[in-house]
Amino acid sequence: MLFSVDGPYGVVSRSMLNGALLAIEQVNATHGATIRLKPIVVNPAGDLARYSSLCIGLLSQGVKHVVGCYTSSSRKEVIPLFEKADALLWYPSHYEGFECSENVIYTGAVTNQHVLPLADYLLERCGRSAFCIGSNYIWAWENNRILRERLAASHGTVVAERYFAVGDTDFAQVIAAILHARPAFVFNTLIGVSSYCFLRDFRAACAACGVDQAKTIPVASCTLSEPELEAIGAPAADGHITASVYFSSIPDAANVRFTDDYAARFPGGPVVCADAEAAYIAVRLLALALAATGGRTDVAEVKHAVTQVVVDAPQGAVRIDPETLHAFLTPRIGRSTSAMRFETLAQAPGPVRPDPYLIWNSPRFWTAASPPALRVAS
Amino acid sequence: MTAQRLIQNFRGMRGVLWGGPTMAAETLQATLVRLGMTPVRMQDIDAQALDCGRDVLFVDGDCSLDPALIGHAGCTVPRAPAVGLVGVEAPSRLRALSDLGVTAFLRKPVHAAAVYSSLFLAVNGYRRLRNLELQLAEHDRRRRGRRFLIKAVVALMQASGMTDDEAYAQLRRESMRLRMGVEDYAEMLVLRPGASLTATDDTRTITQERTDGTEQDDACSGHGDGRGLGDTADSQGGGADQARCA
Numbered sequence: 001m002l003f004s005v006d007g008p009y010g011v012v013s014r015s016m017l018n019g020a021l022l023a024i025e026q027v028n029a030t031h032g033a034t035i036r037l038k039p040i041v042v043n044p045a046g047d048l049a050r051y052s053s054l055c056i057g058l059l060s061q062g063v064k065h066v067v068g069c070y071t072s073s074s075r076k077e078v079i080p081l082f083e084k085a086d087a088l089l090w091y092p093s094h095y096e097g098f099e100c101s102e103n104v105i106y107t108g109a110v111t112n113q114h115v116l117p118l119a120d121y122l123l124e125r126c127g128r129s130a131f132c133i134g135s136n137y138i139w140a141w142e143n144n145r146i147l148r149e150r151l152a153a154s155h156g157t158v159v160a161e162r163y164f165a166v167g168d169t170d171f172a173q174v175i176a177a178i179l180h181a182r183p184a185f186v187f188n189t190l191i192g193v194s195s196y197c198f199l200r201d202f203r204a205a206c207a208a209c210g211v212d213q214a215k216t217i218p219v220a221s222c223t224l225s226e227p228e229l230e231a232i233g234a235p236a237a238d239g240h241i242t243a244s245v246y247f248s249s250i251p252d253a254a255n256v257r258f259t260d261d262y263a264a265r266f267p268g269g270p271v272v273c274a275d276a277e278a279a280y281i282a283v284r285l286l287a288l289a290l291a292a293t294g295g296r297t298d299v300a301e302v303k304h305a306v307t308q309v310v311v312d313a314p315q316g317a318v319r320i321d322p323e324t325l326h327a328f329l330t331p332r333i334g335r336s337t338s339a340m341r342f343e344t345l346a347q348a349p350g351p352v353r354p355d356p357y358l359i360w361n362s363p364r365f366w367t368a369a370s371p372p373a374l375r376v377a378s
Numbered sequence: 379m380t381a382q383r384l385i386q387n388f389r390g391m392r393g394v395l396w397g398g399p400t401m402a403a404e405t406l407q408a409t410l411v412r413l414g415m416t417p418v419r420m421q422d423i424d425a426q427a428l429d430c431g432r433d434v435l436f437v438d439g440d441c442s443l444d445p446a447l448i449g450h451a452g453c454t455v456p457r458a459p460a461v462g463l464v465g466v467e468a469p470s471r472l473r474a475l476s477d478l479g480v481t482a483f484l485r486k487p488v489h490a491a492a493v494y495s496s497l498f499l500a501v502n503g504y505r506r507l508r509n510l511e512l513q514l515a516e517h518d519r520r521r522r523g524r525r526f527l528i529k530a531v532v533a534l535m536q537a538s539g540m541t542d543d544e545a546y547a548q549l550r551r552e553s554m555r556l557r558m559g560v561e562d563y564a565e566m567l568v569l570r571p572g573a574s575l576t577a578t579d580d581t582r583t584i585t586q587e588r589t590d591g592t593e594q595d596d597a598c599s600g601h602g603d604g605r606g607l608g609d610t611a612d613s614q615g616g617g618a619d620q621a622r623c624a
Contacts, residue, residue, distance in 0.1 A: 079491075100412050102490060324412055357494065359389040359414035366384035 001039050002054065002068025002078075007046025008167045008192040011270050013070050015227045016092060017041065018266045019276030020067050023283035025265070035290045037283070044074070051077045059085040064297040067092060067282050070275065071191070072138050079104060088299050090286060092278035094222060094244075096142035097356040103299070105306060106326040107282040107318070108275065109245045112355040114222040115143050117331040118243035119150040121346060122220055126241075127184025128156030133174055133198065134189030136163035143189050143222065146358075149367040159183050164190065169197040175205045178217065185241075188221040195223070196232045203236035214239025225273030229340040238338040245329040246274040246315040247342040255314035271340070277314050281327070284311045285320065317351055326354030382509060384502050389414030394428065396420040397438030397463065406436060406463075406484075409493040428457040430508070434501060435460035437478055438486075439471040445478050455479050455511060459504035461496050463488065481507065523561025530564035 003017040004010060024037045040063065044050035051069070055078045058066060066082070067090040069075040075091055082089045082103040089101075094109040122130070130151060134140025140163060148158050159181045162174045175198075178186060190198050199219060206213035213219075220241040226248050229237040248259050248271065258280070262272045289306035290297065307322035316330050328351035334342030355361050393410040395403050395417060407417040415434075425447050428435070437443055439462050448456040462475035465486040475483070481503035482496040527549070534545035553563035 098494065100409070100490060357387075357413055359387055362387050364385060364387045364389075366386045 001041040002044065002051070002058070002066050003041075004044050004046040004070065004074075006043060008194075009046060009070055011192070011227050011231050012225060012273065012275055015225070015270040015273050015276040016068075016070065016279040018262065018270070019272065019278070019280035020092070020283050022262055022265055023280045023287070026261070027283065027287040033291075035287060035295050037287060037290075048074060048077050052081065055081045059087055064088060064299060065090065065286055065302070067279060067286070069093065072096060075104070086299050088302060090282035092282040093275050094278075096139055096146075097358065098142070100324050100326075100356055102303075102325075104325065105282065105285070105303070105320060106324075106354070106356075107285065107320075108278045108327075109222075109329050109331070110326055110354050110356045111143070111146055111358060112361045113245055113329050113331045113352055114243040115146050116150065116361055117333060117346075117348070118220060118222060118241070119147050121243070121333045122185055122187075122241070123150070123154050123156060126218060126220075128154060129181075129183045130156070130158050130185055130187045131178050131181055131183040132158055132161040132187045132189070133171075133178075134161075134163055134187075135166045135168075135191045135194055137166065139191065140189035144187070146362075147187055149362065152367045153363070164194055166191060166194065168194050171198045171201050174198075175202050178202070179205065179209060179211070183217065186217060186219045188219050189223070190221075191223060193231075195221070196228065199232050199240065200236045224336065225275065226341060227270035227273050229336055230269070230271065234338060234340075237340055238336050240336045241345075242334050242336065242342060243331065244274040244334060244342070245331055246277040247332060247334045247344060248272045249334075249341045249343065250315060252314070252316070254312055254316075258314040281311055281313045281318050284313070285309065285318075319351075321354050324354055324356050326356055328353055382502070382506050384498075385505070386498070387414070388434070388497055388501070390432075391415050392433045393417045393436055394420050394423065394433050394458070395436045396441065396443050397436075398441045401438060401441070403436075403488070405490055406488045406493065409488075409490045413494060413497065430458045430504070433458040434497060435480075436463060436484070437461070437475065437480065438463045438465070439475045440465040440486075442474070443478060448478065452515075453508070453511060455504060455508050459500045461500045479504075520559065520561050523559070523565055526565035526568045527561050529568045533568070 001017055001020055003013040005014045005017055021039060024039050027033060028036050040058065042054045042058065044054055051074045055066065059081060064087045066087065069078065069089065069091055070093050072095050075089070075095070078089065079101050083101065087103065089104045090107065091104050092107045094114055095106070097110040128151060130147060132144045132147065134144060144158070144161055151158060160177065162177070164171075186202070188195060188198065202219065203213050206217065211217065218239065218241055220243075222243045224240055224242045225244070248255070258277070259272055262276070285306050286302070288309040288311060289302045292305035292309065293301045303325070307320050310317050310319045317328075319328050320326070321328060330351050331348045332344050333346040334344050336342055393406070393415045395401060395406070397403065399421070403417070410417045420435075428448060435448060435456065435458050437460055445456075448458070448460070450457045456479040460478055460480040461482045461484050462478070462480035463486050464472070464475070464483050480500070482500035484492055484496045530549055531542055531545045534540055534548065535542060540548070549564055550560050553560040556563060558566075
């Protein structure tokens with residue numbers, strides 16, 4: 001288990017670790033189980049160099065299956081190690097796509113399962129002008145590109161894109177710029193504490209101007225989750241739009257069991273979220289695949305086996321696409337509430353095939369950004 | 379000039395693999411399928427029918443390939459974008475791939491995570507090169523036509539006492555009315571036996587003849603490129619993609 005339970009995105013990572021540990025305990029407690037999983041937990045604390053050194057240590061011990069990573073930069077950091085050791089990384093987080101490693105099983109959502117449904121929803125319900133604010137790395141860059149393309153195709157505009165270092169918390173200038181620009185919505189790809197600070201400060205700045213932020217300039221993202229709402233705090237937690245394949249408020253019986261079990265096992269939190277469910281799914285899939293191979297951990301055998309099984313996950317049926325090793329997942333759009341949960345606003349009719357390279361969901365040609373309305377005259 | 383549009387989605391294209399009958403291409407083929415492409419072997423298709431809008435070549439540098447097989451008469455770029463698969467990094471092998479016109483490399487053994495980048499570079503680099511080549515050819519053609527323009531300007535000046543600016547302005551005006559490049563129009567006037575360059579009415583007579591098609595062969599003599607009346611020099615920029623290598 002490779003999760004940064006400390007550091008800038010520690011809240012979500014703790015929830016992910018909890019989801020994985022819960023699945024392990026359930027697998028081990030299954031009556032008549034033919035396999036038994038033993039977790040080894042390591043914590044890189046958000047430090048990229050520690051991801052490498054910890055992975056080298058795990059793989060040199062003969063570990064063949066690692067569940068973990070949250071940011072794309074950490075995943076990219078360790079993939080070469082898994083390829084060299086012919087081990088398998090079970091990556092349980094949503095990400096920006098354009099990757100298909102033979103040594104990774106992706107159980108989180110890719111762009112056609114999060115940002116594209118979100119863009120369509122925002123265009124239909126909120127308007128055609130966006131202000132993009134994000135943490136300065138690939139997650140934000142690529143999601144903003146995809147949103148920009150979708151907006152351009154619908155004659156919409158991105159009025160500005162602003163990036164901040166991971167962990168930055170000073171947003172006074174950009175908030176003033178947003179209030180001046182008055183976009184139809186803000187697209188937020190900040191992660192961790194940066195996102196929490198921005199949402200708090202933006203809500204307060206809007207209130208000071210007499211603006212109902214949630215109604216007038218809603219903030220939309222593909223990352224905001226239940227434990228993060230608690231980290232943001234009550235005055236600013238509600239009214240944010242999020243695209244996700246899982247919300248803890250899903251009323252289905254499988255999810256009620258999952259959330260009850262999680263709450264009982266981890267009463268101190270953090271509360272369950274989409275990435276925790278993805279980590280839970282990753283372990284459940286791993287267990288099913290290992291059961292199918294008779295307990296053999298060989299990567300080729302497990303990879304083949306995992307594409308033959310379906311897990312009855314809290315979000316619904318989940319299976320792995322044999323072509324891309326990504327998961328079929330059910331996209332949803334939700335709005336945060338003052339109870340620190342999400343109410344579902346829209347939902348796909350069933351699991352959606354992953355399209356990590358957007359071959360079915362993007363135009364053939366790169367879409368140029370709209371030309372600026374003003375030009376520098378001198 | 380409009381900026382070159384980049385291709386980012388390769389769905390529906392063919393990956394044409396050249397590496398001999400023993401080529402080990404499992405990773406490359408699987409990755410091309412993930413990118414929405416169809417992998418085929420060069421030996422299974424007609425190389426003369428390669429289509430730059432549909433095909434991308436993957437040529438193993440360790441396996442000789444005659445450049446003439448994928449080349450295009452009059453073009454320095456091959457018939458379709460090409461990626462060179464590099465096994466031995468010796469100058470002779472790299473030069474062979476360069477002579478074939480590859481616009482990107484992939485190191486052997488092929489790593490799946492490198493294929494999209496190479497494909498992106500190969501296809502968009504090829505399109506940029508080919509457009510530059512077509513623009514260069516068009517500029518050459520127009521440069522050759524400048525001597526007819528000079529002759530037409532001089533003839534108008536001598537026949538009607540115009541200044542060179544006035545003569546050029548008239549030629550330009552009439553060529554635009556006919557939707558022709560001014561060089562083409564001047565060439566038509568100069569090469570047409572007995573054409574009068576003095577009066578606008580006379581020019582209109584020529585216009586009428588061309589519209590009727592009665593003077594078509596005569597008008598196009600000296601071109602040899604079969605361009606129609608609608609293909610003005612000014613319209614070549616947008617249509618350059620289809621002009622020669624299609």
